[in-house]
Amino acid sequence: MISLGENTILRYKEFTEWTDTLHDVNESIWLQPIAEGKASVGEIISHLKNWDTYLIYTIIPAIKNGEGMVFPDFDSFNKMAYEYARSGISKDRLLDEYKQTRLQLVEKLLTEPDVAAKHVTAGGVEICPHTGTPYSLLYIIHEFNDHDNHHRNQILTVI
Template sequence: MSEEKNIIDQFSQYSSWLSTLEGINEELWSRPIAKGKWSISEIIAHITNWDNHLLSEVIPAVKNGQGMEFPDFDTYNKEASNYVKSGKSQSELLEEAKRTREQLVRELHALPTETLNKATTSNDVTHCPHTGTPYSLLYIIKEFIDHDNHHKKQILQFLKEVI
């Protein structure tokens, strides 16, 4: 299996993991996971919001040979929190999150290897400031896998403590 396919398959595992959250008590679903932190529902909406951004903005830009653009994180993340508070049910949010990730994975699998690995910019920056690695769509997907895992760990720790 190619490295690219392996990374995309790893990225797709989030969809399956979401099923483990079905049927969580509504109070736990909406309770902040720690003081000053989001609830499980807000975390799921946050990840879905970024998946939507990858689908609607990042992939089309990379396909057209343009750099990747990401909005101000705090503002964009607040939108996800507000979205959940607008009345989305647990089942609706989980279904939307799965559907969005699955669509994103299909789009990524459809891209040629050259497109996935092509050097590009992220908000006009050519290399990751932490690793010095040149940005590419595949590099960003690896960062999003780390991001998913960070939030999954938070959720699992919270559930372990309260259940």
């Protein structure tokens, strides 16, 4: 039987099945903003990859060290991702990098469920003020699933 945590993680992994379809996106729209003042499809994929990388190399080690989760300034962090998408990296390579990073994160979460489920602080706060749920990396992944769907819906408006 799959636990709620495993289900959340598998949902996170399944998003790569949808992003695999983006290899077919026309190059002419890959780096075009999806709407005025918004990121492009390529920038969104780079943004997702950056957050997964941050969870792998910063958040998971912090939790293992008994520390809480600390997140960077969103705007500057996302700006770095957008710049990477516009750096000349090909669409296929960026999509492949994103998928490899996501699968690496999923593997870590599945093989270290105690790390994923451990109650920790997020930005010094123990409980999400919106839901009353104690923070854990698993809770963040649950939130990121909603975040992924938000971006999927944005991308679907232009492809």
